[in-house]
Amino acid sequence: MAIDMSQSTGVGQSGGAGGSTAVKWFARGNIVSATVLGAGGWFFGHWWGNVIAGQYTSVQNSGTNDVSWLLGAIFATVAWFIGLGALNHPIAKLWGGEAPLPEKKEKYSIWEYFSYSTDHKVVGIQYLFAMLMYFFVAGLLALGIRTELLSPTYHIWGPDTYIEIVGEHGTMMMMMMTSVIMGPFGNFLVPLMIGSKKMAFPRLEAVSFWFTVPAFFFLLSALWQGGFQSGWTGYAPLSIQGGVGQDAYLFSFALMAMSMLAASTNMVATIINYRAPGMRWSRLSVLAWGMITTAFTMILSVPVLIDGLYVMGMDRAVQTSMLYGQHGGSPFLWENLFWFFGHPEVYLLALPGFAMTTEILPVFARKPIFAFKTSVAGMIGVATLSFFVWQHHLFNSGMNPDMRPLFMLSTELISIPTGFLYLVGMGTVWRGRLRFNVPMLFMLSVFFNFLWGGITGVYNSDVPVDALIHGSFFVMAHFHFTIMGQLMFAVFGAIYYYTPLFFGIKLSEKLGKIHFWTMFIFFNSTFLPLFIVGWLGQPRRVFEYAARLQTLNQWVSISAYGLGLSLAFFVVTFVWQLVVSRPKSEQNPWDSRGLEWLVGIPVPKDNFEQIPVVLSSPYEYGNPNAGPMADLAPSISSVGSDA
Amino acid sequence: MALKTQESGSPAAIARKHGIRIVGIWFVLSLITDLVVWFVWGPHMPPGTMTTSAAGQQFDFKVLTVMSVPVLFMVWVYGVYVIVKFRDRGDHEDGYYVKGNRKSQALWYAATAVLVLSLAGFGTYELVVPAGAGVGEGPSPIWKPANAKHILQVQVIAQQWRFTYRWPQFGGMETTSLVLPVNTEIQFNVTSLDVIHDFWAYQLGVKADANPEVNNVAYTKTQQTGRFVVRCDELCGIWHGAMYNYGNVVSQNAFYQWATSMQAKNASLTKLLPKYSTVYVPNDNVVGGQYFNG
Numbered sequence: 001m002a003i004d005m006s007q008s009t010g011v012g013q014s015g016g017a018g019g020s021t022a023v024k025w026f027a028r029g030n031i032v033s034a035t036v037l038g039a040g041g042w043f044f045g046h047w048w049g050n051v052i053a054g055q056y057t058s059v060q061n062s063g064t065n066d067v068s069w070l071l072g073a074i075f076a077t078v079a080w081f082i083g084l085g086a087l088n089h090p091i092a093k094l095w096g097g098e099a100p101l102p103e104k105k106e107k108y109s110i111w112e113y114f115s116y117s118t119d120h121k122v123v124g125i126q127y128l129f130a131m132l133m134y135f136f137v138a139g140l141l142a143l144g145i146r147t148e149l150l151s152p153t154y155h156i157w158g159p160d161t162y163i164e165i166v167g168e169h170g171t172m173m174m175m176m177m178t179s180v181i182m183g184p185f186g187n188f189l190v191p192l193m194i195g196s197k198k199m200a201f202p203r204l205e206a207v208s209f210w211f212t213v214p215a216f217f218f219l220l221s222a223l224w225q226g227g228f229q230s231g232w233t234g235y236a237p238l239s240i241q242g243g244v245g246q247d248a249y250l251f252s253f254a255l256m257a258m259s260m261l262a263a264s265t266n267m268v269a270t271i272i273n274y275r276a277p278g279m280r281w282s283r284l285s286v287l288a289w290g291m292i293t294t295a296f297t298m299i300l301s302v303p304v305l306i307d308g309l310y311v312m313g314m315d316r317a318v319q320t321s322m323l324y325g326q327h328g329g330s331p332f333l334w335e336n337l338f339w340f341f342g343h344p345e346v347y348l349l350a351l352p353g354f355a356m357t358t359e360i361l362p363v364f365a366r367k368p369i370f371a372f373k374t375s376v377a378g379m380i381g382v383a384t385l386s387f388f389v390w391q392h393h394l395f396n397s398g399m400n401p402d403m404r405p406l407f408m409l410s411t412e413l414i415s416i417p418t419g420f421l422y423l424v425g426m427g428t429v430w431r432g433r434l435r436f437n438v439p440m441l442f443m444l445s446v447f448f449n450f451l452w453g454g455i456t457g458v459y460n461s462d463v464p465v466d467a468l469i470h471g472s473f474f475v476m477a478h479f480h481f482t483i484m485g486q487l488m489f490a491v492f493g494a495i496y497y498y499t500p501l502f503f504g505i506k507l508s509e510k511l512g513k514i515h516f517w518t519m520f521i522f523f524n525s526t527f528l529p530l531f532i533v534g535w536l537g538q539p540r541r542v543f544e545y546a547a548r549l550q551t552l553n554q555w556v557s558i559s560a561y562g563l564g565l566s567l568a569f570f571v572v573t574f575v576w577q578l579v580v581s582r583p584k585s586e587q588n589p590w591d592s593r594g595l596e597w598l599v600g601i602p603v604p605k606d607n608f609e610q611i612p613v614v615l616s617s618p619y620e621y622g623n624p625n626a627g628p629m630a631d632l633a634p635s636i637s638s639v640g641s642d643a
Numbered sequence: 644m645a646l647k648t649q650e651s652g653s654p655a656a657i658a659r660k661h662g663i664r665i666v667g668i669w670f671v672l673s674l675i676t677d678l679v680v681w682f683v684w685g686p687h688m689p690p691g692t693m694t695t696s697a698a699g700q701q702f703d704f705k706v707l708t709v710m711s712v713p714v715l716f717m718v719w720v721y722g723v724y725v726i727v728k729f730r731d732r733g734d735h736e737d738g739y740y741v742k743g744n745r746k747s748q749a750l751w752y753a754a755t756a757v758l759v760l761s762l763a764g765f766g767t768y769e770l771v772v773p774a775g776a777g778v779g780e781g782p783s784p785i786w787k788p789a790n791a792k793h794i795l796q797v798q799v800i801a802q803q804w805r806f807t808y809r810w811p812q813f814g815g816m817e818t819t820s821l822v823l824p825v826n827t828e829i830q831f832n833v834t835s836l837d838v839i840h841d842f843w844a845y846q847l848g849v850k851a852d853a854n855p856e857v858n859n860v861a862y863t864k865t866q867q868t869g870r871f872v873v874r875c876d877e878l879c880g881i882w883h884g885a886m887y888n889y890g891n892v893v894s895q896n897a898f899y900q901w902a903t904s905m906q907a908k909n910a911s912l913t914k915l916l917p918k919y920s921t922v923y924v925p926n927d928n929v930v931g932g933q934y935f936n937g
Contacts (some may be wrong), residue, residue, distance in 0.1 A: 016925075058694070064664075071693055146799075154884070159881045159882055159884060159885070160881045162884070163878075163881055163883065163884075222856045229878075229880045230878065231878045231883055233878070235838070235877070235878065236838050237838050237839070237855065238839065238878070238879060238880055241837075241838065241880070324855070325856040325860055326856070326924065327854055331839055331854060331855070332854075363728075365738055366731070366736070366737040366738040367737070367738035367739065367740070367741070368740065368741070368742045369742070370741070370742065370743060371742075371744075371748055372742065372744045373743075374743075374748060395778060396778055396779045396841060396850045396851055396852050397779070397852045397854070397859075398779045398780075398781040398782070398833075398851065398852050398854050398857050398858075398859030399777065399781055400781055400783075401778075401780040401781055401784065401785055401786070402785060404770060405763075405766075405770065405771070406769040406777075406841040408763055408766050408767060408769075408770070409763040410758075412762050412763045412766070413759060413763075414753075415755065416759055416761055418758060419751070419755040420751075422718065423748065423751045424902075426718070426721055426722075426725075427743070427744070427747070429729065430725065430729070430739075430741075431657070431724045431729055431738055431739035431741075432725075432729050432732055432738035432739070433729065433730070433731040433732070433736050433737060434725070434726065434729055435731045435735075436730070436731075436732050444722070444726070447718065447722065447751075448718075448722070451714075451715060451718050455711045455714060455715060458707060458711070458762060459704070459707055461766070462701045462703060462707060462762070462765075462766040462769075463766060463769075463770045463776060463778060464696075464700050464766065464770055464773075464776035464777075464778070465700060465703045465704050465707060465771045466847075467696070467700060467777050467778045467848065467850045467858045468689070468690060468700040468704065468848065468850075470850060470876070471841060471843070471850075471874070471876040471877060479731050505748050535689055535704075536689055537689065537690070537845040537872065537874070537936075539843065539874050539875070539876045540876075540878070541878045541883060542874075542883060542884035543884040543885075544884045544885050544887075545884075546872070591735075593835065621737050621738065621740075621891070622738050622739060622740035623738035
């Protein structure tokens with residue numbers, strides 16, 4: 001294999017001739033030139049689209065020109081990447097030259113976090129802040145929804161604004177959740193966990209992050225372009241009917257899909273090829289296992305989404321008719337394409353959350369992971385089955401009903417591998433010596449929250465019961481428990497757990513506990529009543545509901561404000577400790593055995609001076625004979641001597 | 644780090660000691676809660692028993708809840724027990740070193756598989772036997788009511804943002820309100836004139852997407868009189884939230900009187916409508932949602 005593991009070729013020295021000084025300052029690219037060029041690209045594409053399509057009858061009838069919007073967005077994105085310096089390397093190669101990766105550093109200036117960085121630790125931190133930005137903006141939109149639902153008739157927003165907010169909240173959250181673990185924690189931790197100096201494709205890694213930025217702004221821009229009425233599911237023909245806000249939806253979602261593809265390809269290549277000697281599959285951390293199963297699921301499902309969005313874009317811009325009837329198309333095409341991506345997607349949101357939980361649980365239970373192979377089998381099982389369940393979103397849709405029993409069966413089968421993860425969690429805490437630090441509290445709450453989501457998932461899969469609750473707030477509560485209750489709680493736990501490694505600070509336990517308990521209580525108090533609300537007949541995405549449901553809805557809205565305050569408390573305390581007080585962390589504050597903690601705080605610029613030799617599993621807590629997980633300064637003799 | 648076991652005895656004996664307590668608490672709590680769910684809460688569960696399909700949904704929801712309760716309590720009781728018993732006692736020791744247990748893992752696999760497969764079997768039975776359980780079955784339904792002779796045909800036409808109803812057995816008239824006779828098999832033919840909507844007659848236990856140019860058939864049988872609400876359950880644009888109306892299940896005589904009088908009253912309007920058909924093609928060029936036969 002062509003992997004050079006010698007000391008001199010970490011990232012930063014891949015270049016031959018030249019060296020980093022060869023790149024002129026104006027060719028290096030930064031966020032300012034990217035923004036300027038991006039704006040120029042937008043105006044050029046927009047103008048050109050008007051030239052091309054200004055005479056279309058559809059444009060003249062409706063007054064909106066989707067061609068010019070989409071061309072503007074495409075040119076803006078390409079110009080944005082040129083401005084970031086993404087094309088310097090390929091262009092230099094075409095010229096027969098070399099644009100080497102920039103030198104890695106021990107400590108970066110703030111400015112470099114806004115650059116097209118190829119250091120996996122920088123990308124991880126970029127991702128962390130970007131995904132939190134997505135989360136908090138979309139969370140504010142959720143408070144907008146809950147404010148409207150204080151009253152059974154519309155009173156704050158008009159119906160059009162309300163539906164825009166709903167769609168914006170859903171799409172932004174769904175885009176963010178796909179990357180909220182793989183982006184920050186996958187990029188930052190996987191090389192450390194497998195004993196590598198870098199990710200396999202550092203430039204691909206930079207691309208994957210920088211797609212998420214224009215995706216965010218394009219999606220947000222829909223709000224002042226009339227929004228999109230179709231929600232995050234974008235069902236045709238409604239999505240064909242909408243204005244240019246719908247183009248913003250499909251374009252930003254497609255950018256995020258590109259980002260997922262880039263990130264997951266990189267993840268698979270890294271985990272397969274860049275494991276240190278001795279890092280057998282049985283010693284691979286659960287988080288890395290979660291990343292590789294998730295990445296495979298993404299690689300297989302995301303192209304279907306891109307395809308569907310492309311078809312939607314064509315239907316809207318150049319009047320093909322693939323997604324609506326009358327000229328040969330069918331709305332069922334979009335429903336199938338979308339959910340063929342959409343259902344694997346929701347599991348690829350859940351898997352990293354479980355991987356993170358299983359990763360952190362043994363550290364605080366002081367025990368090995370119980371039934372390690374079962375946890376891996378559970379993740380692979382969930383990932384595989386996730387491709388065979390998508391029609392359970394379409395039980396009422398009017399498709400051929402023959403397959404309903406089959407999809408009911410496959411959907412219920414998926415609770416077997418999901419159950420494995422409970423077996424692993426429950427076995428791991430059995431006779432442990434549980435330490436209730438803040439990360440542990442979050443991880444335990446993951447099991448509590450996901451239980452509601454998992455149990456109600458069985459209700460959704462049962463066709464007769466689904467006939468009652470499909471499309472109601474019951475379903476909405478169900479997936480908020482599985483996604484927010486599971487994934488986001490795991491993310492916050494991981495933030496508390498990994499800040500020492502990421503930033504060299506250890507967040508206050510006291511403030512963290514206040515954040516945890518308020519978030520946990522208000523989260524459950526927000527979403528548990530919504531099961532009842534939906535069960536009593538309130539459909540999703542409505543601004544008017546039955547007056548008898550007002551008390552419950554008001555309870556939910558007030559709890560949602562509490563949840564918002566709890567998250568605001570996190571933001572304030574997190575930023576305060578990060579910027580102002582900076583409570584310094586000791587080395588390995590949680591007594592973890594993991595390789596990622598052995599390199600020390602702060603993490604050295606190349607992670608490992610030498611490629612380490614892995615000697616045992618990261619989870620040998622309580623084993624009196626266990627040595628350290630890896631030899632960080634291996635000599636030739638230590639290579640063959642692993643336990 | 645030296646391993647110091649907190650308890651003496653073989654792992655199996657320790658497991659038995661704790662296990663008996665956990666199972667005991669779990670069993671008592673689950674049994675009590677299940678009895679309450681089945682006998683006290685169950686009969687009042689939504690969506691009620693106005694039709695056979697609504698009653699079926701109520702029954703299925705009850706059965707699933709009875710099966711869920713022990714699962715919930717298993718995790719809760721176990722979790723609370725572990726949190727109380729297996730805490731760090733301040734000595735920062737490690738836990739009991741164990742990486743798996745063949746017996747408990749096998750028991751878990753078997754139990755979840757049996758539970759899941761029996762649920763899938765139960766769900767399939769409850770879907771097929773009561774003629775599709777009130778769910779839209781598309782243009783060519785495969786699960787039909789046994790007594791197919793006397794079925795009242797009701798066409799539901801959804802459009803942005805209202806429902807109207809056509810009655811092929813009453814001269815193809817179109818009404819804005821939905822009145823149904825009690826103790827009658829009913830076939831809903833659901834279609835749309837523009838985007839995807841969903842016909843959700845909550846108390847009737849009927850739900851079917853309204854797709855343009857597709858006929859989506861759902862069956863139910865009314866068994867009680869009363870008022871019900873119809874809501875659109877698929878996002879259909881700005882006024883989706885306001886797309887609802889109410890209907891009534893009335894006695895068969897009252898229904899017949901209502902239908903014949905409506906037919907006579909609407910006769911002049913019915914003539915202007917396109918011929919009754921299972922699907923219609925919308926007319927984009929006329930404001931106000933006109934449609935014609937495809």
